[in-house]
Structure formats: C-alpha cells, structure tokens
Amino acid sequence: GDFATALQEWRPLAEQGDALAQANLGRMYENGYGVPENDAEAVKWYRKAAEQGFAKAQFNLGRMYATGEGVPVNDTESVKWFLKAAEQGDSDAQTILGQRYATGTGVLKDYVRAYMWWSLAKAQGNKGAASYLDIVKEQMIPAQISKAQNNLGGMYVKGDGVPQNDAEAVKWWRKAAEQGHAKAQNNLGVMYLRGTGVPANAAKAYMWISLSKAQGYKNAAQFMDIIKPLMTPTQIAEGKALAAEWWEKHNN
Numbered sequence: 001g002d003f004a005t006a007l008q009e010w011r012p013l014a015e016q017g018d019a020l021a022q023a024n025l026g027r028m029y030e031n032g033y034g035v036p037e038n039d040a041e042a043v044k045w046y047r048k049a050a051e052q053g054f055a056k057a058q059f060n061l062g063r064m065y066a067t068g069e070g071v072p073v074n075d076t077e078s079v080k081w082f083l084k085a086a087e088q089g090d091s092d093a094q095t096i097l098g099q100r101y102a103t104g105t106g107v108l109k110d111y112v113r114a115y116m117w118w119s120l121a122k123a124q125g126n127k128g129a130a131s132y133l134d135i136v137k138e139q140m141i142p143a144q145i146s147k148a149q150n151n152l153g154g155m156y157v158k159g160d161g162v163p164q165n166d167a168e169a170v171k172w173w174r175k176a177a178e179q180g181h182a183k184a185q186n187n188l189g190v191m192y193l194r195g196t197g198v199p200a201n202a203a204k205a206y207m208w209i210s211l212s213k214a215q216g217y218k219n220a221a222q223f224m225d226i227i228k229p230l231m232t233p234t235q236i237a238e239g240k241a242l243a244a245e246w247w248e249k250h251n252n
Contacts, residue, residue, distance in 0.1 A: 003034025014045060022049035023057040030060070030069070039070030050081060058085035059093045066096075075106030086117060087161040094121035095129040102136055111140050115148035116155070120162055142179055149176035150184040157187075157197075166197030177208060180250060186212035186220040193227060202231050206239025211246060 007028065013021035026045035029038045043064050049057030062081035065074045079100050085093035094117045100107055101114035114136050121129030137145065153172035156165045170191050176184030189208030192201045205227060212220035228236065 007034050019049040019052040019054040023054050043070035055085045055088040055090045059090050079106035091121040091124040091126040095126050112144050112148045146176040146179040146181035150181050170197035182212045182215035182217040202235045203238035207242035210243045
C-alpha cells in the first residue's frame with residue numbers, strides 16, 4: 001500500500017486521539033511500514049488506542065507484552081490486555097486467553113475458563129480454538145465441563161463478552177442441566193417459565209426447577225413456591241412425570 005500517504009493521514013488523527021489511527025500507526029511502527037521499525041513506538045500507539053477500548057489494539061498490546069517486543073516480557077500484563085480484547089469479542093484474544101488459562105501463564109491454571117474462552121472463539125469460527133477445545137475436554141472432569149457450560153449460559157444471557165442471546169444461553173444451560181448441574185437446571189427452568197429463549201412451557205419449567213431443588217439449590221426452592229400456585233394440576237402432574245423420567249434415565 002501507499003504507506004507515505006497513510007502516514008500523512010493517520011499521524012495527525014492519531015495525535016488528536018483517534019483510536020483507529022493510533023492502532024494503525026502502531027502496526028506501521030511494529031512492521032516498519034513506511035517508517036523505521038520501532039517496537040517501543042508501536043507499543044506507545046497501541047497503548048493509546050487500547051486505553052480507549054480499541055479491541056484490536058488491546059490484543060496487539062497483549063501480544064507485545066507476551067513476546068517482549070518494545071516492552072519487557074510480562075505475562076500478567078499480557079493477560080490483562082488479552083482479557084479486555086476477549087471481553088469485546090475478539091476471537092484471537094479469546095483463543096490466546098484460553099491457552100493462558102490452560103497452561104497457567106500469567107493467571108492461575110483454570111480449565112473451566114479455558115473451555116469458556118475457547119467455546120466463544122469456536123462460535124466465531126476460530127479453527128485453532130476448536131482444536132484446543134477438543135484437547136482440553138479430555139483433561140476435564142464432567143463437573144468442570146458443566147460448570148463452564150453454565151457460566152457460558154450466564155455470559156450469553158447478560159451479553160457479557162458476547163452479543164446478548166437468550167436462545168444461546170438456553171443452549172448452554174441445557175447442556176449443563178442435562179449433566180446434572182443444579183444451578184443450570186434452575187436457570188433453564190426459569191427460561192421455560194418466562195418463555196425467554198424458548199417457548200414458555202410450565203411443565204418443563206416445573207421439571208427443571210424441581211430437579212434443581214432436589215439437589216438442594218436454594219433459589220430453585222424459592223421459584224418452586226412462586227410457580228406452583230400458578231400451575232394447573234395437569235401441568236404439575238406433567239412436570240413431575242418429566243422430572244421422574246429424567247431422574248430414571250440419569251441415575252440408572
């Protein structure tokens with residue numbers, strides 16, 4: 001490309017605080033596009049853009065801290081910036097963050113979080129994340145997998161690090177609920193109760209909330225008190241039958 005023209009356009013914008021121009025200037029200095037290669041200068045511009053919340057610059061700054069280009073190697077600082085980018089949905093940052101959690105680099109080792117971040121990156125079509133996910137599953141016990149799935153449901157319902165999506169929340173809570181995760185069972189029941197992300201279904205709401213309550217989950221007991229008076233005897237009977245059927249299938 002015509003780097004000299006780009007430099008003339010971007011430098012004044014970058015100096016006025018334009019995050020995109022700052023990030024582009026960082027790339028030019030990192031790669032020596034139209035300017036002498038200068039990692040410290042690249043870090044300076046990436047940081048300015050990153051501090052304004054520009055995800056790609058946050059990812060690049062994390063990368064510089066990881067490799068020690070333009071700054072001393074600092075795994076903790078690297079993870080901090082990867083996390084900020086990952087929470088904005090940057091799939092490259094999500095993938096690397098998964099690696100950090102899987103290996104305990106700059107963070108405490110945590111397969112649950114590795115599973116979560118790789119699942120989010122995989123959902124965006126990141127092939128590397130999909131491969132890593134298959135590997136980490138082999139290292140995890142079912143309780144860790146269902147915990148990660150329950151957490152993913154929570155992220156989707158709140159739009160935390162992902163676009164808000166009730167149907168996607170239901171999908172993850174169902175995976176965890178089917179594995180017997182009490183909180184996920186309650187969450188799924190509440191979605192059926194409200195008709196959020198799934199068509200409303202009182203019997204299925206009763207089924208999942210009662211299974212959660214049977215495991216001693218406190219919130220489920222409270223929800224049960226709320227929903228029972230609103231249900232017909234037929235709905236309650238259907239809900240009990242569904243719960244019994246599920247229990248039989250998973251406890252024999």
